[in-house]
Amino acid sequence: MVLSRTVHSESDESLHSTFASRYVRTSLPRYGARSARSNEAAYQIINDELMLDGNPRLNLASFVTTWMEPECDKLMMASINKNYVDMDEYPVTTELQNRCVNMIANLFNAPLGDDETAVGVGTVGSSEAIMLAGLAFKRKWQNKMKALGKPYDKPNIVTGANVQVCWEKFARYFEVELKEVKLSEGYYVMDPDKAVEMVDENTICVAAILGSTLNGEFEDVKKLNDLLVEKNAQTGWDTPIHVDAASGGFIAPFIYPELEWDFRLPLVKSINVSGHKYGLVYAGVGWVIWRNKEDLPEELIFHINYLGADQPTFTLNFSKGSSQIIAQYYQLIRLGFEGYKNIMDNCQENAMVLKEGLEKTGRFNIVSKDNGVPLVAFSLKDHSEHNEFEISDMLRRFGWIVPAYTMPPDAQHITVLRVVIREDFSRTLAERLVTDIVKVLHELDTLPAKVNAKIEVREEKGLEVTKTEINKQRKFTDAWKKFVADKKKTNGVC
């Protein structure tokens, strides 16, 4: 006799298929969850909600890497439970970080002997790297002023108005004044002459950007160095330079090796670079390198008794994951110099393909330079009927994320669209993007701009025109949109 057991449909939750369970009937908790759920249900619910996030690889706004090889993914997953700061427990991971620092320092021509270890550290990103570098400059300058018996409570830093927002954060949080060199139309980076003029005895450093966020241009660090050397000789202030090579640091050495921007210039004392931009690693790793030990004041370094061993550390973050550092090492030895060069060459070529496609439409001015970070920044030639924000909105329908934004002062009247070419943006995608942009232009051309033009023509003739309600509203909303857009802080673009 077979004993059978009827299975109650409500008894065993774990038998239910994920979507049959009661968990998908209730909305996700926002403020607190009392009882537990099964792991499959929790996974499915979150996974499904995340489907509504954008596709990282179509995000053409970001420099940050969105694809890595499966082997690297394996390494990252295997080390996800390693807390990087447990240096004593994970000595190999710490060693890998040190090797990365050495390799990057050598890439930047740091003046080291053959077996000398470089001075540098892995960070969570360029923001932390810049804060560390800035802190080092501030402390050195304070020590110098104290020794000279001068006041040291009003430090300032000279940069261009095109700096990324983390410099403003550094200035605001660490109480340093930010002296910005304004941009002008046609000149969208920091002018070395104007910068050096702004330097005074309270300047802790001049920050140059290799790979401006807005149009990818490399600032002329060599010229800045030469002018500053001259000024230092006259004044005796010894003002140093920091190069923010967040994007450019992994491009210039491979495609423009003769460009002198790094430690080859004597006044450059520290450089930061984002491992997660053209270092080709996922978000979460940056590097800062100092020229030599003297450029990093010892009092900033902490010697801690971590897990029973002495560890020197200079970071803002403490516990963090190890995955990205291991991934960076993977990329450095997997690709080597030639691998990185090949990838950057490809990116450049795809940028050219995109640029030519856009120039062919005849509707755009190309704002970015050929020499620089592989991106294309372009603006409309004719703004009377439509603007770049509309193009950006319409491109979203096709899945592309192409941001539009206004330039910083004093070029706020210029709006650009910017497409960043990353490793995983192939030529076919570039051609497709051009096609879609052309489509968008055609659509816009058929849109109500014609109505506005007619109204304007009539107004010119001084005729009383009974504007329809819709047109009036449209004019108001356009004016309001422009007003709001102008009010937005534009120099915080990334």
Add this chain to the structure above:
Amino acid sequence: MVISNTNTDYDQNLHFDGYNCRFKMPDQAIPKDAAYQIINDELMLDGNPRLNLASFVTTWMEPECDKLIMSSLNKNYVDMDEYPVTTELQNRCVNMIARLFHAPIREDDTAVGVSTVGSSEAIMLAGLAFKRKWQEKRKSHGKSYNNPNIVTGSNVQVCWEKFARYFEVDLKVVNLTEDCYVMDPMKAVEMVDENTICVAAILGSTMTGEFEDVKLLNELLMKKNKETGWNTPIHVDAASGGFVAPFLYPDLEWDFRLPLVKSINVSGHKYGLVYAGVGWVVWRTKEDLPDDLVFHINYLGSDQPTFTLNFSKGSSQIIAQYYQFIRLGFEGYKDVMNNCNGNVMVLKEGLEKTGRFNIISKDIGVPLLAFSLKDSSRYTVFHISESLRRFGWVIPAYTMPPDVQHISVLRVVIREDFSHSLADRLITDIVRVVNEMEAAHSTDNTRNANSSTDKTRHTHDGEASEHSKREMQLGISKYWRRFVHGKKTSSVC
């Protein structure tokens, strides 16, 4: 005919000289499986994270969560416009944590808080907010504002010292005593002056896991504030305790229920049960976060308010934190913490049975066990820590902070993935190590008695025999080690 490709690359890769790639980038590329294998093999020499009993940081998560983490590795958290759901998940986490801490917000209000990379960043943000508020208050009263200080116990984690040093705030430290291994509220309040930007209390002291008496601190500080009118606030560093106290000790008043507590930080990667890389800081109300610290940036074309030190970072840990919240819920976290506590008791009883240890940690606190040797004359906790490594256990030994530096402890942190059977095994191994030490030092003693040594262990007839040369080395290295340990700061994590 098969066209084969002689794969000389494979041979090359077997001989890849990773050691020489310490300083310079290699010129050539290598195949990806080779790169993977090389790195994987070298990493075999790292310790096993799950046997690392020194760390509070989570070392195990469910496979479903690993899947979620993997799929979001390529999302840059700060692209809020592009990943609105991820940003929404962060906001939900902040709201949940704020409510867990009894923040005075209504049902539908959004809490003021942010996710960070860890408690270090969280503490720096909270400290910055206090510093700025205090400066504005002083400026409006026409008083000097360039000597801010912060009052804490000497048992603080190193990130407070970092904050003080990097942001130019004086650190006024209440030293510990033999009866009190945490900050004494009365002494702390005594130290408060008009330049104090806040008093920092720790819920879950790093050394012993103890909870500081935030309620008493609040009462004493309220009294003093009334007398002086300085309005000094409190910050609670609940890095470890923030996800323990609400579940195990819900009646313990330490959070926003106390009126002077203005901000709290907690590590998601400790008892929040997420891998390393996420922390949270929550403010009581909007007024406690000065608006000029908040940046409104035009990110990818839309306005985003942000207050963090880091900008680009991964999204994985934030999604994992949300997963844990909805997967476990209140009852799930409570069960996990109860289990941890149970295992602490098992370990504690096992050690007490040996009769050789003093238990320094309290029963109420973060689930960890800190213990010292009753008799440290022949061997110390540092020896035990080293010997335990042979079995794979990583248990750190360290000296306590001032003024109790003469006490050294071993500390075992009980995490979610430390089961009862592992606890039993650890006890067995500790007993074995202790017995070995006892045996080794008693034979040494008899040898010494025979050669009538003094502390420097020379042979009594003046000749350095093979045997006592080794003893001399042992003696010297023991002395040197003690000397070096003495020099180390006691800022343990």
